[in-house]
Ligand SMILES: Nc1ncnc2c1ncn2[C@@H]1O[C@H](COP(=O)(O)OP(=O)(O)OP(=O)(O)O)[C@@H](O)[C@H]1O
């Protein structure tokens with residue numbers, strides 16, 4: 001206790017210098033916490049978004065994820081209805097959505113374009129995707145009628161000059177390798193915010209797709225869970241129960257999520273490294289000056305029986321005091337920023353590959369705060385050790401002669 | 404050496420320095436600062452070291468106080484043979500046995516008077532109650548009882564040197580080293596400081612070796628040794 005007090009008094013000896021080091025440390029800590037909080041929030045949003053899109057656990061036939069089919073749905077899933085019924089009632093499962101991904105040409109009679117289609121169960125799917133499917137006109141298509149209803153991407157709608165209520169024709173290769181066509185009516189126009197998707201997206205009732213492709217298979221079954229954290233557990237369970245099927249989680253399928261995560265990890269990792277360097281530099285500088293100024297005092301303390309290690313320890317305590325104070329200020333600043341952003345309602349510009357922004361919020365992670373504090377304090381201690389160990393071992397007569 | 408009145412049966416000589424030599428490199432040459440000096444001091448004895456500037460007083464004090472190493476010769480303090488000890492052991496020996504009083508006071512500026520005096524006891528790991536008692540005692544006997552909470556900056560030179568005396572003696576060392584302790588003080592204050600140091604070291608049985616230029620000061624010591632050019636000059640009161 002006496003030693004800590006002594007260290008603190010020494011910190012306060014040159015208030016302005018110590019305060020500068022504290023503020024630099026605080027800024028570094030805050031920058032890392034804010035950057036890290038932003039990255040975490042992005043990851044969480046993307047997790048949520050991706051899981052909503054693909055489902056948490058996705059089931060397909062053995063080679064259903066291989067994308068090397070000779071004809072559509074060659075590796076489709078048979079008996080999906082029974083599986084859907086089984087897992088639909090399982091604990092922790094919110095819903096099971098059968099899907100068929102297909103593609104072909106879409107035409108308005110005058111011109112045609114490539115589409116990427118998604119056959120879904122209208123009763124489940126549109127509810128599950130929630131706010132991600134933003135209907136800019138019309139509404140979600142209903143169950144398949146004589147003339148099936150579709151929702152198409154807004155850019156595709158522009159391309160096809162399609163309005164809600166308008167007619168279009170879908171042309172696709174069947175599971176037997178022949179061409180087949182179906183007339184559809186536009187029920188809704190959606191904007192996902194990803195231009196590449198909005199230019200090609202066609203969504204319709206999976207039964208209409210099965211009729212178009214002449215099959216009763218589905219491409220995959222998406223199992224939606226109540227809690228994302230359960231993903232791995234349920235996936236393992238499903239895999240064990242269906243060894244003949246292929247099971248993937250949203251994480252396996254989330255290319256965009258993985259890419260963003262890798263990118264942000266790198267960006268914020270580098271930011272963290274820069275902060276480490278800055279904090280280490282500020283600390284060594286401040287403590288280094290203190291050590292030089294106090295050379296004679298170090299000599300005095302050594303003469304009256306202080307071990308070099310004890311001299312170093314005193315400086316380490318000073319470093320820890322400055323580091324802790326700086327980290328505390330930084331945490332406070334980051335915490336207030338996190339709170340402030342909740343009320344500020346700021347919007348981030350669209351991320352790469354998207355046309356819509358998202359809210360600027362920070363995630364609060366106690367682990368991140370704790371980790372940053374430990375790193376800062378360890379850095380301060382290391383800097384103190386580094387700059388004081390030589391002075392502590394200087395010959396005492398030399399140290400005493402220092403002016 | 405032959406001061407029979409001061410020879411105590413148990414601790415005959417608290418400090419025994421024998422044939423100490425020390426030289427410094429000066430350019431390509433060697434300067435002989437001490438050319439074989441021997442000195443003993445008994446518990447409670449105050450020995451003055453005089454001599455012209457550059458005669459080797461500080462060099463001898465540094466060797467006696469274990470903050471420098473001789474090129475040749477042997478040292479013994481409070482029954483401990485010093486030679487061959489490593490830095491940590493020397494530091495421990497200083498911690499237990501040696502007090503220092505400096506010309507420039509050398510108090511720790513961020514510590515108040517009581518904390519400065521307490522510091523050596525803290526190093527020795529003495530329990531808080533004992534530390535409090537000894538510090539209070541020491542402040543009392545150095546006339547600083549009312550100044551415990553003052554920072555050194557707010558004290559006069561004489562008061563600062565009293566704090567330094569208290570800091571040096573609070574652990575009841577065997578040896579106190581004082582290099583020109585009164586050089587920064589006016590002669591009246593210097594007198595008081597010497598008397599205080601003498602009285603307290605007698606009382607606590609510490610041998611004091613004090614380097615000084617001041618004749619009046621050496622007059623208050625038990626013995627006066629004179630150094631000239633790195634050698635002891637045989638003279639009066641030895
Ligand atoms: N670090 C050093 N490097 C080189 N020479 C030194 C060093 N310290 C002392 N000397 C030399 O050793 C001799 C003795 O010096 P010392 O400081 O012991 O003298 P002193 O009697 O204390 O003098 P003063 O009364 O001026 O304090 C001098 O010639 C001095 O120049």
Ligand SMILES: [Mg+2]
Nearest residue numbers: 460461462582
């Ligand atoms: Mg000298």
